[in-house]
Amino acid sequence: MSERLFNAVFYALRRRIRWSRPTYRPRSEDKAPFFRAKPHLLSAAGRLERRYHLGDFREQSTSSEYRESLYVLELMERFFPVPRLRDPVRALDVGSKNFAYARGLHHFFRHAGETGPRRVDLTGVEVDPYQIYTDLHSRYDYALYHIRDLDGCRYLAGDVMDHREPYDVITWFLPFVTEYALRKWGLPGVLFRPEAMVRHVCGLLAPGGVLVLASREEEERDVQAQLLRDLGVSFHPPERHESDWMAYAPRYVFVV
Secondary structure, rough: OOOHHHHHHHHHHHHHOOOOOOOOOOOOOOOOOHHHHOOHHHHHHHHHHHOOOOOOOOOOOOHHHHHHHHHHHHHHHOOOOHHHOOOOOOEEEEEEOOOOOHHHHHHHHHHHOOOOOOOOOEEEEEOOOOOOOOOOEEHHHHHHOOOOOOOOOOEEOOEEEEEEEEEEEEEEEEOOOOOHHHHOOOOOOHOOOHHHHHHHHOOOEEEEEEEEEEHHHHHHHHHHHHHHHHOOOOOOEEEOOOOOOOOOOOOOEEOO
């Protein structure tokens, strides 16, 4: 079976079956081994936890949930124009996967700047939420756990192209701008529509809204920049972002 056919068949099955076991309750994981390997991050962690009122999140989280949230906090601190945050703020995250970074994103919107805390309405949307992990829980199960006590936060299983609500802030980490990347994530070719998606997502911005895009490496950066130019969307020149919180390839961050 070809990769294209395999992806199409199993994506259709996932959509039909909608596998979910809402019993996902992972044990909190010790972060000490991570900080022993990267002791230079310990002071940064303390600052972010205090600044964004993360409380006992270090003790009451999995390692991935904790590190991804601090990674997103670091990225948003660097690139997001905080004076543009409204109160309340309506925010959308496109392609949320299992939304492991939901707490970091939510707490950034709630506490960034000097005028918080704000009321936050944060929506994560994921087109393939029923991918199953080795523990037989789906992305959907994980996401519900990650937003378990975040006021005003929801996770939608669906296609952002069917979404019509306006937002003050939109984040979009790793949009699919090459079909190769889409296929490697197990998605069918019918979902490869980068120009239409960029046009639609930009159209969801309320007047004065901000879109933060993060692309992977130089190739996707250049494709993303050309898509925005072709659509007549103005943007700040993308900047390279690397972080020790997660072992990701360099990201190139656009602010629209």
